Amino acid sequence: MNMGWPLNQLKRLKSIFLIVVIILVSIHLSTSASAQSFKLDGQRKKDVIDFLRIKNLIVIPVYINNKGPYNFLLDTGVGQMIITDTAFLKILNVKKFQTYKIQGYGLGKDIEAILTRNITARVGKSEIKNIPAAIFKEDIFDLSSYLGIKIHGILGYYFFKSFAVRINYSSNKITFYAPNTKFKIKGTKIPLRIINAKPYIQAEISVDSLTKTEVTLLVDNGSSHPLMLEAMGDRPFPLPDRTIPANLGVGINGEITGNMGRIYALNLQEFTFKSVLAGFPLYDSQRIDLEGTPRNGSLGAEVLKHFLVTFDYENDALYLKKSNAYQKKFDHDMSGMEIYVLKSPKDHYYISRIEPGSPAETAGLYPGDEILTVDFKGIEHYTLNELTEMFRDRDGRQLLMEVTRKNExxxxxxKLKRRI
Known part of the structure; x- marks a missing residue:
């Protein structure tokens, strides 16, 4: 039910739990060309930059053609740089470049994008010239509304292939080392395979206490989920006994629906996690055909944040070292609603979706409601990230909310409730 907000906007602004599942096809810009790499200035061997962590996702400052900084997601799940801010169509004067159709996993029409190499990107003290990039003609992800800050694009493979990249989720710092630089390796080595510009590992999962299954997982730090389990061979991945329907995210062509549940255990060599949240998308053979890489699912940032993580694409390795967040348990949103931000000019927080039978529905909330206060505190005193964490805080917590609906x-x- 739409209670005061345009339905087409609500559909576009649904939360991106799996933040980006991107498969770019019909792109003739090679991702294997060795000429395109980030290079550190002068004789530098390493650099350190700060990042923003929002909903487990990493946002870094990137300069484009000596302008910026612009906010980019740093995402192992993408190849070409992706620019989602349509303003860049004018900023970069891309009229002379050809438009391509982009296909992806999801439902809906193909999306048009301009493909160009007419970009120099700078991260910290490193730079890359002529980086292949796709500039979308429509901001289908609306990442800015999802994360509460302006997001201009996504950077992935070209950064990770250029350096050994260490991500410290505790200090919100990234350290990156030039190739062949000697530095102290921290953590347990897990073999990594780079296929079509994306990293994959082998892991072991137990859906229940009796069975163990070896799985191939895409390591996708640009996805805020712990696990996404999609296929077992040419069939859907078997569901655990208890699941709830869920909106699992958005792909290039639309929403990804399925179920959310818990698996008994996830094993990454010596590291074992129990009662892990996992999403189970509705099985779609089209996704498998488009991606062209057999895998069972993906490992997201909700797991990676438990570690000091080092990606070493050059040596086909991922290193994991326990951090002070290692013991943190996996919890799903306990409100049953999704919220987003609109800036006009200040932040306005709206409910975009209510799950049937959820605490939010029981409380009488509706899609389109604007949130004004939470526990007598004006909404301007919260960030979107703080609200998200509040709604997954603890089973039974009660929150008094003031909303406006049709000017009333x-x-x-x-009352929050753990539903899984």
Whole structure:
């Protein structure tokens, strides 16, 4: 039910739990060309930059053609640089470049994008010239609304292939080392395979306490989920006994629906996690055909944040070292609603989706409601990230919320509930 917000906007602004599942095809810009790499200035061997961590995702400052900084997601799950801010179509004067059709995993029409090499990108003290990039003609992800800050694009393979990249989720710092630089390796080595510009590992999972299954997982730090399990051979991945329907994210062509549940255990060599949240998308053979890489699913940032993580593409290795977040448990949103931000000019927080039978529905909240206060505190005192963490805080927590619906203010009591 739409209670005051345009339905087409609500559909576009649904939360991206699996933040980006991107498969670019019909792109003739090679991702294996050795000429395109980031290079550190002068004789530098390493650099360190700060990043913003929002909903487990990494946002870094990137300069494009000596302008910026612009906010980019740093994402192992993408090849070409992707620019989602349509303003770049004018900024970069791309009229002379050819338009391509982009296909992806999801439902809906193909999306048009301009493909160009007319870009120099700079991260910290490193730079790459003529980086292959896709500039979308439509901002289909609306990442800015999802993360609460302006997002201009996504950077992936070209950065990770240029350096050994160490991500410290505890200090929000990234250290990257030039090739052949000697530095102290921290953590357990896990073999990594780079296929079509994306990293894959082998892991072992147990859906229940009796069975163990070896799986191939895409390591996707640009996805905020712990695990996504999609296929077992040419069939859907078997579901655990208890699941709930869920909107699992958005792909290039539309929403990805399925179920959310917990598996008994995830094993990454010596590291074992119990009662891990996992998404189970509706099986779609089209996704497998488009991607062209057999895999069972993906490992996301909700798992990676438990470690100091080092990606070493050059030597086909991933290193994991326990961090102070290692013991943190996996919890799903306990409100049953998704929220987004609109800036006009200040932040306005709206509910985009209510899950049937959820605490939010029981409390009488509706899609389109604008949130004004939470526990007597004006919404301007919260960030989107803080609200997201609050709604997954603990089973039974009660939150008093004031919302407006069709210019009428309402007070509701939301009682959080662990549903999985």
């Amino acid at each position: 203010r309402k007070i509701v009591l939301l």
